[in-house]
Amino acid sequence: MINIAFPKGRLGKKVYALFEKAGFSWPGMTDDNRKLVFTHGDMRAFWVKPFDVPVYVERGTADIGVAGKDILLERSPDVYELLDLKAGACSMAVAAPQGFRDNSSDTLRVATEFPNIARKYFASQGRDIDIITLRGSLELAPILGLSDVIVDIVETGTTLRENNLCVIDRFQSLSARLIANKSSYKFKEDVISMIIRRLAVD
Ligand code: PRP
Numbered sequence: 001m002i003n004i005a006f007p008k009g010r011l012g013k014k015v016y017a018l019f020e021k022a023g024f025s026w027p028g029m030t031d032d033n034r035k036l037v038f039t040h041g042d043m044r045a046f047w048v049k050p051f052d053v054p055v056y057v058e059r060g061t062a063d064i065g066v067a068g069k070d071i072l073l074e075r076s077p078d079v080y081e082l083l084d085l086k087a088g089a090c091s092m093a094v095a096a097p098q099g100f101r102d103n104s105s106d107t108l109r110v111a112t113e114f115p116n117i118a119r120k121y122f123a124s125q126g127r128d129i130d131i132i133t134l135r136g137s138l139e140l141a142p143i144l145g146l147s148d149v150i151v152d153i154v155e156t157g158t159t160l161r162e163n164n165l166c167v168i169d170r171f172q173s174l175s176a177r178l179i180a181n182k183s184s185y186k187f188k189e190d191v192i193s194m195i196i197r198r199l200a201v202d
Pocket of ligand 1: 135136137138152153154155156157158159160
């Protein structure tokens with residue numbers, strides 16, 4: 001049996017379509033219901049919260065899984081990153097209200113869902129920051145004065161534009177990655193390699 005963790009939500013739908021195209025599918029998996037675990041032959045697939053995929057894979061509950069590069073950079077799990085699936089291509093960026101000027105004598109207040117990524121980025125710039133960790137709708141923070149800037153995912157840029165924010169620095173490309181548990185990769189290498197081969201064909 002091989003266990004595969006899929007990220008629930010927008011990215012999950014795109015990634016599941018890639019698996020289907022590669023010949024892997026689990027009946028009912030994209031139906032509108034609350035079911036989480038699906039078995040087909042000797043493959044079991046389950047939906048987990050995107051941030052939790054590396055947890056399931058690192059602990060071996062899932063042999064492989066799909067996680068956004070953003071989540072891998074944020075959590076630094078001890079897993080193998082096997083393949084860039086190219087799905088959900090977007091960037092990690094610093095954004096601020098139109099006309100924002102950074103006053104480097106003040107500590108910069110940064111709202112983000114990705115405190116480790118933000119800390120590392122601003123450390124590389126030698127900039128003092130105060131991190132405010134939020135769970136989504138980050139655009140609100142600078143609008144309401146909770147933060148000066150945000151570090152967030154930008155895909156089309158629509159969310160920023162509609163909230164009068166602009167990109168200051170797009171510093172990291174992101175996309176979905178296939179990851180594997182290290183010992184699963186050793187003991188189930190045949191089947192994992194077969195999955196990679198089929199997914200890697202365009
Ligand atoms: C993400 C991100 C931005 C938006 C960017 O949010 O946090 O808000 O997508 O996409 P765009 O550049 O195409 O507008 P998501 O929809 O995942 O929800 P969240 O705000 O709850 O994180």
